[in-house]
Amino acid sequence: MNHFGDIAEIKGMIESRDNIQSSKAQFQENSQTSTIISNRTIANYRLVEIRGTGGMANIYKAIQLSLDRPVALKIMHPHFHTNEAFITRFEKEAKRAAMLQHENIVSIIDYGCDNGEYYIAMEYIDGTNLNEIIRKQRKMPLEVALHVCHQVAEGLKYAHGMGLVHRDIKPGNIMLSYDGRVMITDFGIAKATGDSTITSAGQVIGSPSYMSPEQAAGRPTDHRSDLFSLGIILYEIIAGEKPFNGETYQSLITSIMSDYPTSLQEFRLDVTREIDELVQRALIKVADSRYQSAEEFSEAVMAQLSKFKVQSPRKMMAEYLKNPARTTEKLRADKISDHMESALYFLAVGQGKLAEAKREFLDVLRFDRNNKEAKKYLSKLEAQLPTEKTRAKLGDFRLNLGASYALVVVIIIMLSLVVFSLLPQGIDRPVDSIVEVVNPNGEKPQPNIVIGPTSILGQDQSLESDMLAKDVAGSGAGDFGRSLQAPSAGHRILVYDYPRQNIIRYGSVKIVTNVPARIKIDNENYSWSNGPLIKVLPGRHLIEASADGHKSVVRRIFLKTGQADTIRMDLEPKK
The missing domain is CATH 1.10.510.10 (Transferase(Phosphotransferase) domain 1)
Incomplete structure (x- = not known):
């Protein structure tokens, strides 16, 4: 495709560009004083007066004879009549503009050529x-x-x-x-x-x-x-x-x-x-x-x-065109009045609105730099409000102070987290004992129930149902939100004794022995063997299992965080 057009078109464009560049119309619209024209018609239009001229055409006020209405008639300059490129452009202007129907675009009424004169008839704008x-x-x-x-x-x-x-x-x-x-x-x-x-x-x-x-x-x-x-x-x-x-x-x-x-x-x-x-x-x-x-x-x-x-x-636009000076002054006075009214309102409100009052007074001075009332109030406000420089310093101080507070809070939170991580977690209350109900054939009902401090009942001690219920009820089991039902007759209760400690979820160990044995961990009495898991801190520990008539057994273990081990410790009878 030839994007440059034919040679004649290019030549016409160059010639027209030279003509336009040499004319004053390049730099400003060369509107002329209206010149009355009488008895000249072109096609369906009678020319009334010339309204302006440009590098391409003259603009006339004309009367459309068929409808007897005013129109704006654009007539191409005579020296372009033989310029095919400009004629093409002129025609395209008419066709393109005719597609546009919008309140902010002048409408095209007609296009044509009469006796070699090309014209475009447009909506007449009285203005x-x-x-x-x-x-x-x-x-x-x-x-x-x-x-x-x-x-x-x-x-x-x-x-x-x-x-x-x-x-x-x-x-x-x-x-x-x-x-x-x-x-x-x-x-x-x-x-x-x-x-x-x-x-x-x-x-x-x-x-x-x-x-x-x-x-x-x-x-x-x-x-x-x-x-x-x-x-x-x-x-x-x-x-x-x-x-x-x-x-x-x-x-x-x-x-x-x-x-x-x-x-x-x-x-x-x-x-x-x-x-x-x-x-x-x-x-x-x-x-x-x-x-x-x-x-x-x-x-x-x-x-x-x-x-x-x-x-x-x-x-507003119509009033401005009718009298620009008066409308300009009226708009200015209205703005001064509005800003002054707002400023006085904020001033009456007092503290908390003085900055807004100052801003409104400054707006008054934008439109009336010599307004004495605005200057008077501003001078009083200046004494009450910090200057921009002071505000900047105060803002920096508050920013630094805020940053310091934030740093202190972060440090406190971090220290709290560290301390909290070192403290026991999980169950709130120290647990002294685990009570386990065992039926006569040795089977243990599930689940095991952890309760609060109880008296140590001993390994084989039997209780009546009502006594068990009373003892357990007084042990504080309710603090854990659970209840312990009394076993039926013939059941026996094993109470595993713990030193007072918080049960924490670091590690756990279950001690299994061939006979019921007392368990010590790091020389502290913990429980009886064959019971539930014992919660202990991770690390190295010394475990001792002992029973009457049997030799004690000692074992060292290393327990990791989250690790759960079962340790078998068989006790031999004494000879």
Whole structure:
């Protein structure tokens, strides 16, 4: 595919570029004083007056004869009538713009050629363009500027969603109607996504002062180029001057591609940090780092505009166009009044709200730097509130103090964990004995029941049922949430004696002997043999089993954490 078009098209583009670059229309919209035209018609339209001119065409107010209504008629300059490339562009503008039906885009009514004159009939906007407002007022109130930007962003969101990039967003192409509408016009060099038949590679298209860096360099552009151009406009109507400047075409392009805009806060006291950051992001050189969609840009602008609490932005816009000076002063007075009212309220509340009161008084001074009442209250507040430097030091002190407290708490917790790990865990109460019920044939019912301190009953001592129940009940078994039922007649009870200790889950050992034997561990009486597991600390231990009429048996063991061993110790009768 030939992405460069034919030779005639390229030649026409180069010639037209030379014509445009040599005209003053590159740098500003060359709107002229309305010139009355009488008795001239083109097709179905009677020309009334010329409203403006540009590098490509003249704009007229005209009457559509068939419907007797006003329209804006765009008529191509005569010297382009033989330029096939421009005729193609002109026709594509009409067809593309005709697809767009949005409240922030000027509608296309008709397109045609009459006696060699090419024209586009558009919706007539009773108002002016943004370029005229800038020329007369230089800058706008913040809420008006944000409203204009938001409305243009909404129009671009729709156009981009339809696959159309404008590529010539500038003040002259933003119409402001006297009823408060903001509308984009002139899609003359608009480009459909993926369309490479209109523009040859490396060609610069657009108004230089409002070009994006990629556009100025002749690189491929997309919808984010329009957002950069809109960012330039927003900067200009807030600061009163463009972010990039140059006395020549080349110096201007160099500025766009290499210079960084001055902060808006250096131009106006009422510009907040958030608004400045919003505009600066729109003007980032790298397209991937600026706003990625008109929707994202629009939402960011609306977030700031909503802080002004404007009841009807369209009504505000209409009032501003009718009388810019009076509306500007009214908006300023309203903001001063609102901030002063909030400041006095916070001041009346007192401690806890004094910082908010100070902030509101400072906001008053943003719009009226000589406000005596705000200055008076601020001087009193300064004596009560710490300065920024003091707050910073206090904040550092609190931070360091907080860090110290946190460190102490961590150390205490760690020491507690260490101590806790060394203490016995598991059952809360020391256990002295394990009572085991044994039936006459030697079988032991399950489970074994651990109870609290009891008297030692002895190996073969028999009890009546009622006596057992009484003794066990008094032993504190209830503390463990379990009960011990009295055995039936003929059962005998073995009571294994333990030294007072906490049962901990470190290790356990079961001593099995051929005859019932007393067990000592590390020379301490523990229990009788053939009983349940004995819980002991891990490590080395000396175990001794002894029984009347039998020789004692001694064994050394090493027990690991979590280990459970069964040790067989047979006792021999004494001779």
